[in-house]
Amino acid sequence: MTTSTEHNAAACRASRHTRVQHLVTADETSLVELETLLATLPICSTGRVFIEVPDESWTGLVTAPPRMTLTWLDRSRRAGAPGTGRGCAPGEALARAVSGWAGEMLCADDDATRVVLLGGYLGTAEIVDDLTSRHGVEASAIHTPERFGLATAR
Template sequence: MSVVLTSPEAAMRASGVTETGGQIATLRGRVLLAAEVSSLDAVRDVIAHIQSVQTRTNRTRGQVFIEVASAEQLEQITLLEPLETPELITVTWLARDVRSGAPGTGESCRAGVALGRAVRAWVSEMTTGDPEIDGDELSAVVFGDSPEIVDLRLDLISTLGLLAA
């Protein structure tokens, strides 16, 4: 397994991406990108770099989860500047206004909750949780600062044996 990054700035520093270019050496094989909408530009930068280093025989594959406040916000984003990814990377948008908070509470979905649920479900389905079996071809980048996102990063570090940067 590779690295769980903590913020757009940390991701760019750790990956070597700068304003003048760079290389994301740790993002290969399978990639999991998860972000709150406030980090959408950082996600775009990471995806652009992944696209720039792919070859026919070395293709990154994976999943992008992006949490937005509402379906209306999602519509505005996708109309203005759609998020384009390589063919083997899927994007899932998570609108909080159409999701509930903790089961049985009737609460609204707080920032980071939908993202945390989606990432944990993906990890449970797509990995064994054993770094020896899964190998080191999975990299995860998690952007956001809400308490739920901090907990998510800690879970990924613990579950997947990832390193924090």
């Protein structure tokens, strides 16, 4: 039995249509990149979008395919590293959210999750390290902004 990879309305409704899970991260510096990426995904895309912002004034309307869950991470409402008494640093909420998500969702050896990490360098580098070292994701399967120089596929 083969599954269709064509992405049109009829194909997306078919029960045998291949659906690849997506993991997408962004922060307040990459909202335009995020909107552009989400606009290019097929309507039948599934997965998770995490967006870290400084405070709730940054939250707004972001359009994602209906089967994708979007979560805003407000740094002003989160604590920093345990025991430090500090506030949440840029990238910290994203790294925690992705680590928790990956622990639950990346459990199959043949997982084909598409990972796109937008946003700041520190959070992105920490997420890449966590996904590759703790969760066995190949670095070549993680897409990051080229300007970061992280060893990932383009």
